[in-house]
Amino acid sequence: MQEENVLEVQNLSVEFNGGLILDNLNFSVRRGEVLAIVGPNGAGKTVLFRSLLDLIPYSGEIDWKPGIRIGYVPQKLSIEHNFPLTVREFLEIKSAAGVRYSHHDIFQALESVGIKTGTDEKHHLEHHILNRPLGKLSGGELQRILIAWSMIGKPDVLLFDEPTAGIDAGGEETIYQLLHKLQMSATLTILMISHDLNIVYKYTDNVLCLNKKMLAFGRPKTILSQEGLASLYGGETEIIRHDHGYN
């Protein structure tokens, strides 16, 4: 494995029920890079993540740098409104599977997503965050907590499945800011599945266009041209620029 890479994927294919979901993918990811994975629904993006996490059988090679810690933020966490689990309990639950995370680990993770844990903020932290039932959080708040969860134990790599799916416009902005903050910490490598071409343009170093096969791999500006998008999503495409007011 090359020194600067955290991940090298060769000839990766995933088959399910006789059909090919991923077809011969080859790419590598450098340390500190932000890689976006885009493609239409059913292109196999989540399946790619599942194979990278070794959750499903695959053929080919997936080589992570030895000793690497991976954090995962899945796409949908549908949770009932009255699910009896507080944010605190949810954060502590990560200690269930072997590694014991301390209070300090949890607080560090919270700080990394912009939730203050100092003595001045203790009251706010307790009452407005930690003691709240997970089911009662808004989409954006839940997403932030999920990201914090994945950051417990200081992973080297984050796998993000659709960071802004199901979040209202106000919440979206805070997730963008959070992504920006995480990106600034240069040692964190991020792989991000996204439909949101806005984030892809702004925050990523490389883009992988996936539709079962790897259709393209390169820098956002070159890949996400009108022709690129047409071949990825099929049919006619038009690029309409919205100004969301960020710089």
Next chain:
Amino acid sequence: MNYLQIITGIFVGIASGYLGSFMVLRRMALVGDALSHVALPGLALALLFNINPFIGAFAALFVGIVIVWFIENRTHLPTESLIGLFFTFSLAVGILITPRAELLEALFGDISKIAVMDAILAVVLSVLIMVVMRAISKKFTLSTLSTDLASSVGINVSRLNFIFLIMVAVIVALGIKAVGTLLTGALVIIPAISARNITSSLGAYTVGSAIFGLLSLLGGIFISSYFNLAPGPIIVLTSSVIFLVSFVLSNKNS
């Protein structure tokens, strides 16, 4: 009223309340009910061959669990309807082969008739369930929330599900002695949903459910003994009243 039924009631009440809280979390509330019906043929066969009915019930439940687990984890068959078929079929078979004299007790239970060995068995198994469930509670809750998240931190979800189902089989077998095959479902459902009305943290919810389970069993035993009524239905009615109270309290707060 004797000490054996009180002790049994205490332990079975706490264990079924506690385990039931996780079943309801997993939306498996009706599995307990379905399984208790599946136990009946096993119970009947045990009675016919003079084996301890608990063993017969548990054997039938174990087969039932394996079939349910298999359907859910290995096939894409519609679990809900198949379980519906399976348990009504079992109930019908069970009713046919259970000796007439024991049928009423098999269906509705009678905790006042519990023997020493059965009481000891019930206490030991209840404690075992509480200890094991406590040990896997975090993993279990995480995988209830998201199997992806759970798997990503190395939890073997399908093995966890199997262990859980075994415990459900045991608690159902124990519950049959107390309230019979028709009403055992209530023991794992009602205390849990009562607790859910008035708690919002996992710790409070699971403990609350255990406490309500205890109160249902004890309350039911005392009331039925005092008025000389069948314990099984009275236990279920007691837990229903507790639910009503918790419901009223939850509405007052919101």
